[in-house]
Amino acid sequence: MVAVPSVPITSLARTVRSKNAKTRHITLEIIFDDRTTYERVKATGIITAESIAGLYRIPRENITHFILFDPGMAIKITMRRPRVSGDPGESDVYGCQQYAPLFQIEIPWQWPDGIIQEGQ
Amino acid sequence: MRERLSVLSSTGNLGDTPIEEASFYEGIKRDLDYLAADAGSSDLGPTFLGSDSPHNPVEWEKHDLELLLLASRARGIPMVIGSCRSTGTDSGVDFFVELIREIAVEHSLGRFRIAAIYSELDLDILKERMEREQTLPLEADEPLTASDVEATDHATAMMGVEQLMVALSRGADVVLAGRCCDDAVYAAYPILHGFDRGLALHLGKAIECASLVATPQRVKESVLGTITRDAFYLEPMHPEQRVTPHSVAAHSMYERMDPYTQAVPGGILDMHRTRYEAHTDRIARVSGSQFIPSADGTYSVKLEGAGCVGFRVFHIVGIRDTIAVRHIEKILADTRNKVRDVFGDKAEGKDYQLFFHTYGVDGVMGHLEPVKETGSHEVGIVIEVVSPDQELAISIAKLAKFRFFYAQYPGQRNSSGGGAAILTDEPLLPKSKAYRWTIDHLLRLDDPLDPEVFRFRYLEAGR
DSSP states (O other): OOOOOEEEGGGTOSEEEEEEETTTEEEEEEEOSSHHHHHHHHHHTOOOHHHHHHHHTOOGGGEEEEEEEGGGTEEEEEEEOSSOTTOTTOOOTTOTTOOGGGGGOEEEOOOOTTOOOTTO | OOSOEEEEEOOSSTTSSOOOHHHHHHHTTSOOSEEEEEOOOGGGOSHHHHTTOOSSOHHHHHHHHHHHHHHHHHHTOOEEEESTTTTOOHHHHHHHHHHHHHHHHHTTOOOEEEEEEEOBOOHHHHHHHHHHSOOEESSSSSOOOHHHHHTOSEEEEOBOHHHHHHHHHTTOSEEEESSBOHHHHHHHHHHHTTOOHHHHHHHHHHHTTGGGGSBSOOSSOOEEEEEOSSOEEEEESSTTOBOOHHHHHHHHTTTOSOSSEEEETTEEEEOTTOEEEESSSSOEEEEOOEEEEOTTOOEEEEEEEEEEEEEEEEEEEEEOOHHHHHTHHHHHHHHHHHHHHHTTTSOBTTTBEEEEEEETTTTTTGGGOOOOSOOOSOEEEEEEEEESSHHHHHHHHHHHHHHHHTOOOTTOOOOSOSSEESSSSGGGOSOEEEEEEEEEEEEEESSTTOTTTOEEEEEEEOO
């Protein structure tokens, strides 16, 4: 069997970001530029609440929302913050640097023949 | 009845960075019906509410208010500002009232009417009410307790469209609101004029960060929002930006947990049936969003509170010795143990809290950091100590700092100091207090205009 090649999520998504959702949650967003890519990534089933929990090494129940937001072509995951924003000892008051582990996501992907994609 | 109303949004956070003027002046050439801006956010953390102090330089707040006020007076259209001076406390509202009056004098503006809406809560009243009727935890884990209120220095209630509509209907030209929902700032005027509440709220949600709803990303550029009977339209005023169905949809989920529903006082904004379409290649059309009143007819407002937890001091240490970096976990544990030894009569967690923000290891993500082994050749440690006793906090930070210089670890080669300091003890000098969020709850009101929660003051300005 020939292994299906895979590509990092950063080659497929336009935006990968995180931000506070109020003071006690952080919301992660993976946003795509075109519907075909979004639908294909969605169909692989690689990105799930469970796989995100695994990536961050947190219990599944800390993920409060996992939403495939079709109008925005986005996968949106919201998790409880380990510390409330701005509490003593807290280190990312805006919650905007918590997405980096998402870069490790690899999606099984075969580019159409002859098309060289940017960012590979 | 009007068939359409237009608003210009020029900043997502009035005063935190000045409004870009070129696209603002482009925008005010249009046929505008009102102006609005949100000045607040819980994103700032608890310090500014807890200490009731400004977050932004006053020059920038005045700059933005001046642009808006001059345009509003020149055209004779109302302007609505929510969450004055970031936190929407009473002193924040008063501060903006004074800025507006000052600008009016400086520009010899004709007479106009200001409505100030206060929404800071008297903590004794809050305690009484909390005993009479239970608050619901919103983001907090439990209903509000007396000790939460005692730990609070300042608390506000977040108003919706109802309070703003009262001020507008009483002829206010400039509405300066205390803590306020960001969407309400834009939605109140169209709802007052009979436009659909769901569409108006979604317009507010979509436009409240100004050019962040457009692509490519730019900040503080103006965006024109137009609401009609069955849709709203967004058009960027910066020539290089576009608002696309995708950019609006993507922004509709920004900083929120659920992109389909948004709780507002009195109900929810339901975006399950929302349609995002291209009107032109740079104007998006949005329709189908609905307001659904709460099933039991209740009206609840969010309460926000913050309080002081003690004094906070920082120290900063860098380690470049790669052998020490390899043993950083051991060095951190040893430093903490030394503090516990020396301050044996103090209880960590109660008398003081000690944190190491270890940049190069897990300084940004802390507990969420999945990478356990650092690949860095240096690490930076920000020592943070919080204590009700300022002298104790300073002593602990000094001890921790020096312990890094005397660190012992396997393979050690240095004997002259295991860390680099930025200056000596100057980082300890800016003495500041630490705050935390204490209240994040819902309070049910029988009347949206409950005078214990929302107070109105009308005053004249100009000449």
